[in-house]
Amino acid sequence: MEEAVLDRLAAKSLEEVIIFVFDVMTPLLLQGVKRKGVQVMIDRVGTVSLFVHDQDRAKEFYTNVLGFELRADAPLYPGASARWVAVAPPGAETEVILYLPDENWEHYKQVVGQSQALTFNVTDMQALHSDLKAKGVKFVQEPDKQPWGTFAIIEDSEGSRLVLVEQPKE
Known part of the structure; x- marks a missing residue:
């Protein structure tokens, strides 16, 4: 799957790659960070x-x-x-x-x-x-x-x- 994404990105302009990273990858990366416990430990008022x-x-x-x-x-x-x-x-x-x-x-x-x-x-x-x-x-x-x-x-x-x-x- 990762290779397919990289192949598709290689055919895109730099602007399209930047938009993809910010619009698609950033939220996914942040979700991964939260799942791994790197987030702030206090996340809401109970x-x-x-x-x-x-x-x-x-x-x-x-x-x-x-x-x-x-x-x-x-x-x-x-x-x-x-x-x-x-x-x-x-x-x-x-x-x-x-x-x-x-x-x-x-x-x-x-x-x-x-x-x-x-x-x-x-x-x-x-x-x-x-x-x-x-x-x-x-x-x-x-x-x-x-x-x-x-x-x-x-x-x-x-x-x-x-x-x-x-x-x-x-």
Whole structure:
């Protein structure tokens, strides 16, 4: 196979060979590099933790108000009163874990309801704003258009502030 590719390339102009290398070979080579473990070891954000007072109330807010998927709801560990509650926007890779601090997480109780700088990208701020307002969501900052995008800040069921950002339309 390699000889056939080389024979075909030999009959091409230098410009056609360069285009072939950049358009066809570069992505294939990069895939090979990733498979061999040469890539950066951290390749995505898996979860973001959000500490809450009431997991059921928070789960209700994120699934029924924001429309997130419920990915998991199971005991955090055997005998725990807290659960592993994972939610995420439909199709998203990164999950938001709604943690209830228990005796093992006592030091996190102070951050419940405090800004934890969680930002969600949105596709239509105006439509989302109308929908969330109709559902009674508190807007701490109404949508504000800036050169870098339109942002708003809402408060979830636990008092945590969430930033919503719509990228500017090209």
